[in-house]
Amino acid sequence: MNWDWEKLRQNQQKFENKREGGGPSMPPMPPQMDELLNKFKNFKLPGIFLIVIVLLVLFFGSSTFFTIKTEEVGVIQRFGKYKRIAQPGLNFKLPSGIEKVTKVKVKRIYKEEFGLQSDSTSSNYRSASESSSQGSSLMLTGDLNVAVVPWIVQYKISNPSDYLFKVKDVRAILRDMSEATMRTVVGDRSINEVISKREEIALAAKDMLQKEMDSAESGIKIVNLEMKKTNVPGPVQSSFNEVNQAIQEKEQTIYKAREEYNKAVPLARGEAKRVIKDAEGYAIDRINRAQGDATKFLAVYKAYALAKDVTKKRMYLESMLEIFPNLGTKYIIDSDQKNVLPFLNMGVGSSTAISQNSFLKKSE
Secondary structure (H helix, E strand, C coil), X not given: CCCCHHHHHHHHHHHHHHHHCCCCCCXXXXXXXXXXXXXXHCCCHHHHHHHHHHHHHHHHHHCCEEEECCCEEEEEEECCEEEEEECCEEEECCCCCCEEEEEEECCCCEEEEECCCCCCCCCCCXXXXXXXXXXXXXXXXXXXXXXXXXXXXXXXXCCHHHHHHCCCCHHHHHHHHHHHHHHHHHHCCXXXXXXXXXXXXXXHHHHHHHHHHHHCCCXXXXXXXXXXXXXXXXXXXXXXXXXXXXXXXXXXXXXXXXHHHHHHHHHHHHHHHHHHHHHHHHHHHHHHHHHHHHXXXXXXXXXXXXXXXXXXXXXXXXXXXXHHHXXXXXXXXXXXXXXXXXXXXXXXXXXXXXXXXXXXXXXX
């Protein structure tokens, strides 16, 4: 729209004349409203349609193209119904009102805390918007003890369509199922196992929780389940420590008894085996000797049966050969000798002399 510059000049001239004549100073007046309306009336109708068409083209064109970042995907709905997944980069869709795109971060790690509240979190994580209550970490163990079990669940979105459309509140069902799973796993173990075997319990709870989330078609994947320091409630801490101390003393006493047992019992068993082996060896020796004597006797008997006189004389000589060396000094007196005077105390090895023509002869 062009201004009427001629009228503006005339108004300016009138204003200057009045100021020179001493009249009140008035600012120059802009074009009147009726003049503006007349200008719009002179505007042609096809131009308005052209402007409207250009604006509509720009609007629908801007809603047709969209960009997806590398850490996310786009879930496209056509008239509210799920249609497809748009990958990272520049994508095309039908104009707004027909197709709608929802961006889901599939590479970001989300975190849910139970029984604790982190002081600070990394930009790659999402903290729980509400603080976890102390009651969620109080659990009953298998041996009917109460334990404080804090833990953290880390997960990411694996199926965007299920995450958006299958479950109304994925975060709520994740928290409920995580607490139920942890109570189930802890309820099957004793208080000592819950305190000392946290990694084993965390792995078992992770597998069970993943199965439950897959069954619910939540579209999320459990990346990690980490158990923090597990303890007993404060009011029973001192009593629990005393019980643990008593258990440790009991185990120490048992270990000492086993140590003494391992020293004494193997030694006694070794000695018993040695005695048994000695007895078995002695029995074998006696049996062998008896068998040898029996065999020798049978051999001698067979020889005696064939030649009695020769065998008898040989046996006698062999016996005397074994006996005489052990008798010491030997005196052999002829049985026909009449003038021998014996003395008392004539023992083997004595120095008693035999007088009056004693004669020694060897018996033939």
